[in-house]
Amino acid sequence: xxxxxxxxxxxxxxxxxxxxxxxxxxxxxxxxxxxxxxxxxxxxxxxxxxxxxxxxxxxxxxxxxxxxxxxxxxxxxxxxxxxxxxxxxxxxxxxxxxxxxxxxxxxxxxxxxxxxxxxxxxxxxxxxxxxxxxxxxxxxxxxxxxxxxxxxxxxxxxxxxxxxxxxxxxxxxxxxxxxxxxxxxxxxxxxxxxxxxxxxxxxxxxxxxx
Numbered sequence: 001x002x003x004x005x006x007x008x009x010x011x012x013x014x015x016x017x018x019x020x021x022x023x024x025x026x027x028x029x030x031x032x033x034x035x036x037x038x039x040x041x042x043x044x045x046x047x048x049x050x051x052x053x054x055x056x057x058x059x060x061x062x063x064x065x066x067x068x069x070x071x072x073x074x075x076x077x078x079x080x081x082x083x084x085x086x087x088x089x090x091x092x093x094x095x096x097x098x099x100x101x102x103x104x105x106x107x108x109x110x111x112x113x114x115x116x117x118x119x120x121x122x123x124x125x126x127x128x129x130x131x132x133x134x135x136x137x138x139x140x141x142x143x144x145x146x147x148x149x150x151x152x153x154x155x156x157x158x159x160x161x162x163x164x165x166x167x168x169x170x171x172x173x174x175x176x177x178x179x180x181x182x183x184x185x186x187x188x189x190x191x192x193x194x195x196x197x198x199x200x201x202x203x204x205x206x207x208x209x210x
Contacts, residue, residue: 012066014038014075015096016049018057022086022103023162029103035080036099038064040073048080105161109133109191111144111172113152117181117199124180124199131195134171136163143175 016036022029033052038045038061049059066072077097082088086101111131117124128147133140133156144154160168172193174183181197188194 010066011062012064012075012095014061014064014077016051016059016061016077017096017098018051019098019100020057021100023105024165026162026165026167027103027105029083029085030101031083034083034101037078037080039076039078040064041068042074042076044078106157107159107161107168107170107191108155108157109159109170109172109193110155111146111153111193111195113146114194114196115152116196118201121201122180122199124178125197126176126178129174129176129178129197131172132175133159134173136169137171139173 018034018036020030033050035048035050036059038047038049047061049061051057051059061075061077064073064075075095076092077090077099079088079090079099079101083101083103086103089100089102091098091100113129113131115125128145130143130145131154133142133144142156144156146152146154156170156172159170162168170191171187172185172195174185174195174197178197181199183195183197185193185195
């Protein structure tokens with residue numbers, strides 16, 4: 001007689017979801033797909049899945065052994081190549097993993113002061129002026145002093161480019177009131193501002209009688 005005891009090893013699965021935090025791909029840097037590899041007890045298994053729009057950036061490693069030598073296998077996943085410019089974080093809940101790739105677009109705003117006062121003929125030009133950065137029409141509280149030592153120019157750097165997936169509109173305003181001058185601001189190109197302070201030198205006359 002032959003008595004056969006049969007046991008079908010328990011199986012499990014691992015689900016992985018990709019999340020993009022990149023202002024809805026505003027900069028066009030998001031790749032068309034990414035690859036994820038499955039690890040068992042920290043060792044690469046050689047099993048990979050491709051995530052892309054066609055599978056809604058979701059895939060499942062299925063039909064996996066749950067135990068090895070009576071001990072439950074610890075499965076993890078790893079993004080094979082993190083897209084350039086992005087950071088990658090992974091969160092786990094049981095055997096469901098979420099990989100979040102984050103790209104935070106930044107920009108800068110340049111402001112330059114121009115004096116139209118015949119080279120300070122009347123001696124009214126101040127030693128410095130103060131400008132403030134505005135974001136979507138509201139003052140940010142971030143200011144800068146312009147003077148001869150910085151060539152009357154400043155760069156507000158490291159600024160968020162988008163908010164709620166919409167590009168932020170930046171402006172620069174002069175906060176210093178200068179007696180005798182008229183001030184105009186022009187955005188000469190995207191996020192490059194020129195503030196021109198104009199003063200027409202006072203004139204006089206000399207009368208001579210012979």
